[in-house]
Amino acid sequence: MRRLAVALAFAAVLALAALIKPTAPTLTTPVDLRALANIIKSDPALLAEAVVFLNQTHLNVTSPTPSNATNVTSPTPSNATNVTSPTPSNATNVTSPTPSNAAPTEMAIGANATAARAGSHVAVSGGLTSRGRPVAGALIAIYLQGRLAALALTDARGRFNANVYISVYVSLANITAVYVPPPGSPYAPSSASIQLRVLFNATELALSVPATVRWGDPLRIEIRQSPPVERQVVVALSNGTSTVLLRAVVRDEAVLEVPTAGLGPGNYTINATAQPKGPWAPASASAQVAVAAAEPQISLRAPPVLVAGAPAPLEVYVEPKLAVATFLGETPLGGYVPLEAPTGPAVVRAVAQAAPPYASAQASAQVFVVNPIQVGVAAAALLVVARRLRPRRGGLEEVRREVAEAAGRRPLPEGAEAALGLLAEVFHVLGERAGVRYSRTMTYREYAARVGSYAKDGGCLKKIVELAERSVYSPHVPTSQEISEARICAGRL
């Protein structure tokens, strides 16, 4: 019966849990992706913005008009692995899925020049056809040396035109036009490339920095440029985890004074990059510098035992005077041990905060935390258990003695002794329940009346008391059958 109850209760709880669905909000999704794609394709300014974004992120162009994309509502779309994110080294690596029966397309590309100066624009034009017929409204991505340079749309004759800014500094640059059909398109992808000679001037950059600088002192960075070109130089100081960027306009030479108080102590790599300017190619240089900090002296004394909720009497010595924060494990100590600190061994730390030219330092000590609430609860529980498990003063033997004393010290027949023994056992059990011990000052009936409400079967109690009374106060000697019946009756109490 109990097992059935457990099973039913468990099933009920699980059914209740299953009925409660996540209450997270439902996302609202635009349904007409084709209309959105048309908005993008019809706005040249937006396409130009998209080129800037895609160039910045080194992402490739993906399907512009996914006809079946509205079916993709799951966060794990089956084609999510068709990622074209990192810019491929060769822009013709088209990854868009293409139907096997797609019509082949032919791409043609040309430019208005075979050579151009870096920093100028080149007019690129071309056409997209399929089996001799023009493909209109197709989005063409034009790459310069693998980087997206422009997006163009084919007209009714399949022609496209774009102005490509020459932003690369290599002697021979590839200009590639790529057609990536959207999923479900009847056309296959295609691409075509031309080569362009790029004219530019090489430049050089040099850095001069000290090997070591004291933390807090200014870091002097000397930059020299040859030949002199007035342009922006970006200087990046990096220690591997954080980077500080500085910008300066340099012609032939410049000096940067960098305050090191904002940097952490450690080894830094300085990279300077002169931005390209028209026909002048970019240049870069690097150097190393160590920002060195002094070590402060710190010591911590803590008592071996801390009490949660009580003040934490810690003694911290720091030379020189620096701001100090103390922690118990990872929890800040505001002068007091947090009340939620668990009982057990813990580490107390004193952390001297870094201040130029001194680095951060810390000292620690092992303590034992006592949480009075946790200890109190556990102690109370232990006390309850101990009280329950402790052998009671005046156990069964004492009740037997008291019952026998109440009857007088005369010798009794064996049957009467058995009846009194049974009565003592019953009085002991009921006395434990009631918390009232039997004493010879009470008659058997008086005590039975007092603890009778704790008996599950009052009739049995009365029967046992009467049997004992008859045994003591009359010549009647209980038979073994009467004793057996009374014992069975006692079991129901």
Added chain:
Amino acid sequence: MRGAIIAALLLAVAVLYLTPSTTPYSPYNPGPNGLSELAQICRTSANADVVILAPGASLPNLNVSASTAEIVDPLANFGSPYIPAAADVNGTALAAPNATPLIGNGEVLIATSPTSFAGTARGPYPLALAVREGNRTVYIYHASLFTNLAMRWNSAYAERICARPVEIVVAGGDPSQWIHEYLYAARPWIAPAALTAMFLYLALKARRGRV
């Protein structure tokens, strides 16, 4: 009967604890839209300076919330318009599957592309904000950047933001999520409570045994 109910409740709590949450963006949800991978590499803490905000959730003290209008990007995406591309201030490309715009004032750290749409309104939409609160700065990231699906592209970025403790704020939840949250909040008291319960059980049993 009382024992049966207590046993059933304890068993239900244990089953719910062992059952993965199905709440989207829950740190206990190992599905593609859960944040279990992020929770494994990050240290979570209440009132952290880095907050991961799920759609529909809000931070009233900072006046920032995550909308429920899904962003799609037909052009700049990671293989599906529903996985729009986003970029941080350094130009790092990030995938944001099923992202929604963050609404609030602050410095934009991550935004979607100009060709992204929420409804019919065009982006870019912020997916991470730096918000000043008193003398501290709170960095709020949209949870879509760190779902188990997004982690295949954004795991390196997640490790960077996990240099500090993070707080994950999710709207709603299922029973498994609630049980995990309650047990996480109550973890300093679980050991003493279990000890107390055991002692009380023994005490009651001892008393019953004497009767």
